[in-house]
Amino acid sequence: MANNASGSGQGNLKLEPHMIPKLREAFQSALEQLQPLTRGGQDGLSISKPAMADQSSVEFRTAFNKVAGDGPESAAQALTEYGQRLESVLKQLGDIQHAYDSNEHQTAAELSRQLGS
């Protein structure tokens, strides 16, 4: 599985405040769906033994497992990294939410101070 969803550029992500809880909910759900797959690691996707003892089957298994679970470019690794990106987005959404909340708090405090003065 290609690992091409870098998540780069999200540092400038601007969201409307009302969308943040919905997006957090969606990404949290996605992460929870993914976790059973990534917990299994490479073992679940690799072929543990060749289907037959002939050389072709042995070579197929080796080639398949490189893509499935054994290598740094493998599907298992890609799933793990995808999970990390989902976690990163969730954290970022939390930071954005916090920034909005903080800004609202500061604005409210400022308004309160102005009204009280």
Added chain:
Amino acid sequence: MTDQRLAGLSHQELWNLAHGGDPAAATTSQANFSRTAQVLENIAKTLSAPLGELGLGWQGQAADAARGGIGQHAQWAEAAAGRANTAAGQAGQQAAEQAAIDVGFDIAVMVVERPRTQHIDGDVEAVDPRLARANIIRPAPIEAAGAKGPRPIGVDTTLDPVKVKAVACGIRVLDVYA
């Protein structure tokens, strides 16, 4: 893949090759890749759902950037689901090939073990019912009743991938004599 030369191997050696692995392992991988594909498809849907709302009442560069930033994760899951399905198919094909060759061996064994008194005379019903049921055997015309010498058992290779597999593995079913 290495070009394998199976000609010259004995039936036992071929049998050992065909049965020296574990097709269930490929089946397990196939099932896990299929499940992975299904989960990734669901994730893509989960992440895509709120993207539609991002466009409601919010237009412009920031909205487009937000949609792109969030949407890439849904797109990745969707693309990965397709690749997982492909991998599942490849793993399944490995298990299926072993099963096909296994059947090929069964055919060869059944043909070899068939009693000599059970001649094929052109009647499909005379063929071993297991083979007839599998739509594998079609009796070939016998040249002459009581003819001596080896007679080929009629196995139709034109329709049956199992037979083709058996031949590819070196099992010369057509040349097994009654």
